[in-house]
Amino acid sequence: MTLPTQTAVQELDPVFAGMAAASFQRNGEGSELTPREQILLSLVADVCGQVFGMPYELHVRAALDNGLDADDLRELLRFIAYDSGYPAALAALERLAEIEREHGLPGPTGQGHQLNADGTGSPIPAAMRAEVHALDPGFADYMDLQSRMRADLSRISVRERAFATMTVDVLYQTLQESFRAHVGRALGAGATPAEVRAAVRATATSGMTRTWRALNVLDALLAEREELEAKQTAKAD
Structure with a gap:
């Protein structure tokens, strides 16, 4: 593999390289996230910022070093396209293919997942669907489509997907309805509040x-959720 290493950053500017290394090391210390999760979130940040030069190549290298393959990376891009925006994800996909060609890396096997673009219904929770439908029926139909088309994803876990969409929320500062939903999804997938906090904290190197x-x-x-759970427990007692 001939992808760039941290040495390339050192050659550009030793002081900057030291600052970056210390920042990434500090942000990863004691992290409740796995190395795989950390690199997935770095790639999501690249898509959101349209950062497709050396940082993206370094993150692709790190992804491959952590056991992710070309099919995994494409599933990630397919998944986040509805939140990052299709144009942003398409630019990332194009650059990924270029990196694979330039460096002789294994490409995708062609494995994907079944789309349900022409179906009806949605895996979105009923209450959320009703709320969005009341806001704008056409937009609700669009959300249903996005959800259906991703229902059979399997290479990226539910927890990883939740953290990925939270990362988009942080970097796009969409910290209302979608952030609430994605935090809830992460917790529902078994992530602890500390792990959810770590996923948010991981975005600091992309904009503190x-x-x-x-x-x-x-x-x-989290405080609102804790208060609600306390009330439910007291009511059950």
């Missing part, structure tokens, strides 16, 4: 002030 704002919102969401 956005992470700061997101952590404040997350604190409020």
Whole structure:
């Protein structure tokens, strides 16, 4: 594999390389996320920022070093396209294919998942569907389509998908309805509040002030959830 390493960053500017290395090391210390999760979120951040030069190549290298393959990376891009935007994900897909060709990396096997573009219904929770339908029926139909087309994804876990969409929320600062839903999805997939916090904190190297704002919102969401659970427990007793 001839993808760039951290040495390439050192050659560009030793001081910057030291700053970046210290920042990434500190942000990953004691993280409740797995190395695989951390690199997936780095790739999502690249898509959101349309960062497809050396950082993207370094992250592709790290993904391959952590056991992800070309099919996994494509599933990630297919999955986040509805939140990052299809044009942003398409640009990432094009660059990924270029990197594979330039460096002689294994490409995709052609394995995918079954689309349900012409079906009806949606895996979206009924309450959320009703809320969005009341807001705008046409948009609700679009959301249903996005959800149906991703129903059979299997290479990226539900927890990883939740963290990925949370990352999009932080970097796009969509910290209202969608962030609440994605945090709930992560917790529903078994992630602990500390792990959800770590997923938000992982975005700091892509823009610290956005992470700061997101952590404040997350604190409020977790406190609200804890209060609700306490009330439910007291009612059950």
